[in-house]
Amino acid sequence: MSERPTRVVVVQFPHWSSYAAARGCSARSAFESIVRAVVVHVPLVEVTAPGILVFATRGPSRYMGGDEPLAAALRNAIDRQLVVDSGGAPDVASSTHARYGIGIADGRLAAAIAVRHSLLTGGPFVVPVGASRTFLSDTPVQALVECVDVIGAVGAGVPGADDVASYRDVVSLLQRLGLYHFGAVASLSESDLIGRLGAFGRDVFRLAHGWDRHPPLVAPAPPDRVCVQRFDAPVESRDAVLATVDRLAIGLVEHLSAHGLAVVRLHAVIESDHGERSERMWYRADGLSAQAIVESVRWQLDAWIQHEAPTSGVVGVRLAPEQVVSDAGRQSSLWGGVRDGDRHAQRAIRRVTEVHGAESVTIPTWRGGRDPARWFEFVRSDAVDVERRLAHDTTMPMSWRGSLPSPAPSLVFDTVDHAPAAVEIIVCDANDRPLSVTSRHAMSGEPASVRIGATVHDVVAWAGPWPVEERWWDPRRARRAVRLQLLVRERNSTVTRAIIAVLEHHTWRLAAWYA
Amino acid sequence: MPAVRAPLPVACALSSLFADGGLPRGRTVACTGDAALSAALALSAAATRAGSWLAVVGVPQLGVGAALESGVAIERLVLAQPPTTSREWVTTVAALVEGFEVLVVAPPASLTEHDARRLQSRIVARQSVLVVVHVPVPPSVVVGSGVGHRTGSGASRVFSADLDVHANTESWSGIERGGSHITQRTVHLRVGGRRAPLSREATLDWSCLNDQPVS
Numbered sequence: 001m002s003e004r005p006t007r008v009v010v011v012q013f014p015h016w017s018s019y020a021a022a023r024g025c026s027a028r029s030a031f032e033s034i035v036r037a038v039v040v041h042v043p044l045v046e047v048t049a050p051g052i053l054v055f056a057t058r059g060p061s062r063y064m065g066g067d068e069p070l071a072a073a074l075r076n077a078i079d080r081q082l083v084v085d086s087g088g089a090p091d092v093a094s095s096t097h098a099r100y101g102i103g104i105a106d107g108r109l110a111a112a113i114a115v116r117h118s119l120l121t122g123g124p125f126v127v128p129v130g131a132s133r134t135f136l137s138d139t140p141v142q143a144l145v146e147c148v149d150v151i152g153a154v155g156a157g158v159p160g161a162d163d164v165a166s167y168r169d170v171v172s173l174l175q176r177l178g179l180y181h182f183g184a185v186a187s188l189s190e191s192d193l194i195g196r197l198g199a200f201g202r203d204v205f206r207l208a209h210g211w212d213r214h215p216p217l218v219a220p221a222p223p224d225r226v227c228v229q230r231f232d233a234p235v236e237s238r239d240a241v242l243a244t245v246d247r248l249a250i251g252l253v254e255h256l257s258a259h260g261l262a263v264v265r266l267h268a269v270i271e272s273d274h275g276e277r278s279e280r281m282w283y284r285a286d287g288l289s290a291q292a293i294v295e296s297v298r299w300q301l302d303a304w305i306q307h308e309a310p311t312s313g314v315v316g317v318r319l320a321p322e323q324v325v326s327d328a329g330r331q332s333s334l335w336g337g338v339r340d341g342d343r344h345a346q347r348a349i350r351r352v353t354e355v356h357g358a359e360s361v362t363i364p365t366w367r368g369g370r371d372p373a374r375w376f377e378f379v380r381s382d383a384v385d386v387e388r389r390l391a392h393d394t395t396m397p398m399s400w401r402g403s404l405p406s407p408a409p410s411l412v413f414d415t416v417d418h419a420p421a422a423v424e425i426i427v428c429d430a431n432d433r434p435l436s437v438t439s440r441h442a443m444s445g446e447p448a449s450v451r452i453g454a455t456v457h458d459v460v461a462w463a464g465p466w467p468v469e470e471r472w473w474d475p476r477r478a479r480r481a482v483r484l485q486l487l488v489r490e491r492n493s494t495v496t497r498a499i500i501a502v503l504e505h506h507t508w509r510l511a512a513w514y515a
Numbered sequence: 516m517p518a519v520r521a522p523l524p525v526a527c528a529l530s531s532l533f534a535d536g537g538l539p540r541g542r543t544v545a546c547t548g549d550a551a552l553s554a555a556l557a558l559s560a561a562a563t564r565a566g567s568w569l570a571v572v573g574v575p576q577l578g579v580g581a582a583l584e585s586g587v588a589i590e591r592l593v594l595a596q597p598p599t600t601s602r603e604w605v606t607t608v609a610a611l612v613e614g615f616e617v618l619v620v621a622p623p624a625s626l627t628e629h630d631a632r633r634l635q636s637r638i639v640a641r642q643s644v645l646v647v648v649h650v651p652v653p654p655s656v657v658v659g660s661g662v663g664h665r666t667g668s669g670a671s672r673v674f675s676a677d678l679d680v681h682a683n684t685e686s687w688s689g690i691e692r693g694g695s696h697i698t699q700r701t702v703h704l705r706v707g708g709r710r711a712p713l714s715r716e717a718t719l720d721w722s723c724l725n726d727q728p729v730s
Contacts, residue, residue, distance in 0.1 A: 346614070381593065407584060410581040411574070412577075412580075495683070
C-alpha cells in the first residue's frame with residue numbers, strides 16, 4: 001500500500017484542566033488564548049479538546065521553511081501567551097500544570113507519541129518524514145491508552161466495537177498475546193488481526209503502520225452535505241445563531257447516518273454582515289454527534305464574540321464535513337433516534353450550565369468497584385455525549401465481586417481520601433468503648449451504639465465486618481478498611497434506619513444511608 | 516388551563532396508590548418518612564423508562580445504584596447542584612423544568628414560599644411532576660452544601676403539595692446480630708393530600724417494585 005498519512009502537528013497540555021482550574025477559568029475559555037496565539041501562524045487548527053490542538057503541517061511548514069522552524073515559532077508564540085495570560089508572572093507560566101509538548105510526525109498516533117517525548121525533553125519532537133513506522137515499532141502498545149485524547153478510543157464507532165468493553169481491554173489483550181510493541185503488531189497480517197480482534201484489529205493494524213485510523217478520503221465530501229444557512233437580516237442573538245446551528249447539525253448528522261456515515265472532521269464558518277469571519281476545524285475520532293457539533297460551534301462563537309468583537313450580526317453559518325467515515329456502529333440511531341424529549345433535556349442542561357458552570361449539572365457514569373460511593377462517577381455534563389449515551393445500551397454489570405449486596409443505599413458518602421463528604425461517627429460496644437477491628441477482621445466486641453453528630457442510636461442488628469482491600473498491588477493507592485452494615489434506632493424513637501459504617505485509619509465514617 | 520394529559524407511568528405495584536394509575540402531571544408530590552428518597556426514585560422510575568428525563572436536584576450524594584435498582588433508566592438521569600439562595604435555586608430549577616418531566620428536589624433551607632409558588636406554577640405550565648423529598652438525614656450529619664444543609668421538614672413544607680407520600684420502612688429482613696446482610700426492605704406507603712381525598716395505602720417489598728428485572 002502506498003498510503004501516506006497526513007503529516008500533523010500535535011500540541012498538547014496534559015494538565016490543562018488543572019492549570020485552568022488553578023487560574024480560576026474554565027478549561028475552554030482559558031485555552032482560547034492559546035488557540036489564538038497559534039492561529040497567527042496556522043490559520044486552520046483543529047481543537048480536539050481543551051488542551052489539545054492538531055493541524056496539518058504541509059502549508060505552514062513550507063511557509064516557515066520546515067517542521068523545525070515551525071515548531072520553534074509555535075513554541076515561542078505559546079510561551080509568550082502563557083506569560084501574558086498569567087499576568088506577567090513567569091512562575092505561573094512555567095508551573096508544572098502549564099507544561100506542554102509539541103510533536104510532529106506522519107499520522108496522529110506518531111505525533112501524539114512524539115508529544116510524550118517532547119514533554120520529557122522539553123523541546124519540540126519531530127519525527128522525520130516517512131519515519132513514523134520505524135519510530136512506532138519500538139513504542140509500547142500501551143501508548144494507545146495514553147494517547148486516547150488525541151487519537152480517540154480505538155475501535156470506537158466501528159461496528160462490533162461494543163463486543164469488547166473498552167480499548168484498554170484491547171491493549172491488555174495485545175500484551176497477553178505477546179505483542180508489546182507496535183513493531184510486533186505491524187509484522188502481522190491485517191486479516192489475522194481482524195480475525196482475532198474484529199473491528200479493533202483493523203484500527204490497530206492501521207495505527208501500527210503509522211497510518212491514521214480512518215483511511216484518507218478518496219473524494220471530497222459531496223457538496224450536498226455542506227449545510228449553509230444565510231439569514232435575511234443580521235442576527236444579533238447568540239442563542240438564535242446556536243438554534244440554527246442545532247437545526248443544521250441535526251439535519252447533517254441524520255442525513256449522513258442515513259447513508260451509514262459519520263463526520264469526523266468538520267469545518268465551521270460563521271460570517272458577520274461586515275464580512276468578518278470565524279472559521280475553525282473540529283475533529284472527533286469517533287464521529288461528531290449533533291450535540292458535539294453545537295457544543296463546538298458554541299465555543300467558536302463565544303470566542304469570536306469575546307476576542308474579535310464582530311461589528312455586526314451574523315448573516316451566515318456554514319457547516320462543511322471535511323472528512324466522513326462509514327459508521328455502521330451509529331446506525332442504531334436510525335430506529336432508536338433522538339427524541340424531542342431528549343433534545344429538550346439537553347437544551348435545559350445547556351441553559352443551566354451556561355449560567356452556573358458545567359459542574360452544576362453532572363451525569364452519572366458507571367465505573368464499578370466495591371465502594372458504593374464510587375460505583376458511579378459524576379461527570380460534568382459537557383464531557384458526556386448524551387446522544388451516544390442514549391444510543392448505546394447502558395445496562396451495567398451490578399454484581400462486582402465483593403461489592404455491597406442489593407438493596408443498594410440511596411445516599412452514599414465518599415469515604416476515600418478523607419473526603420469532606422463522609423462524616424466521622426463513633427461506634428461503641430456494649431461497654432461504651434470505641435469498637436475496633438483487628439487486622440484479621442475480628443471485632444473487639446459487639447457494636448451496641450452509634451453516635452452520629454449529637455444523636456446516639458442503639459444498634460439493633462449488624463452485618464459484617466467485611467474487609468475492603470483495594471489495589472493491594474499498588475503501595476501508594478492501596479486501601480485497607482472494613483465495612484459494617486448496621487440497623488440503628490434513635491433512642492425514644494420507633495424508626496429503624498439502616499446505615500453503612502466504614503473503619504479506616506482507626507476512624508469510623510458514615511459511608512451510606514438507606515434513605 | 517393546559518389540556519389534561521395522561522399521567523406519567525409508575526411501576527405496576529405502585530399504580531394502585533394513584534387515582535389515575537400514575538403520577539398526575541403538573542402536580543407537586545411531597546415525600547416524607549425514612550424511605551422518602553427511595554420512594555421518590557421508585558415513583559420516577561417507570562417514567563424514565565418511558566422516555567422522560569429525571570433531574571435530581573440538591574442530592575449530590577445520591578446512590579445511583581439505588582436509582583438503578585428501583586428501575587430508573589439512568590441514561591436519562593442527571594444531577595443538578597444549583598446555588599442555595601432561594602431566588603437562584605428557583606430560577607435554575609425552573610430552567611430545568613423546560614426539559615425534564617420529573618424533578619426530584621431537596622430544597623435548600625433558604626427557599627421562600629413565594630419562590631416555591633413560582634416554581635410550582637412552572638410545573639403546572641409545563642405539565643411536569645415535582646417530587647419534593649424530605650431527606651431524613653439529621654442536619655448534623657453532612658456539612659457544607661450536601662443534603663444536611665436542608666432542614667428537610669421546614670424546607671419541604673414551603674411547597675403546598677398536591678399529594679403527600681409517606682414512606683416508612685416497616686421491616687428490614689436478612690440482617691441479624693452479626694450475620695448475613697439486608698436482603699429485603701418492606702416499606703409502607705401512604706398517599707394522601709389535598710388532591711387525594713381518599714388516602715391510599717400499600718405495604719410493599721422494595722425489591723418487587725421494579726417491573727424490569729435487574730441483571
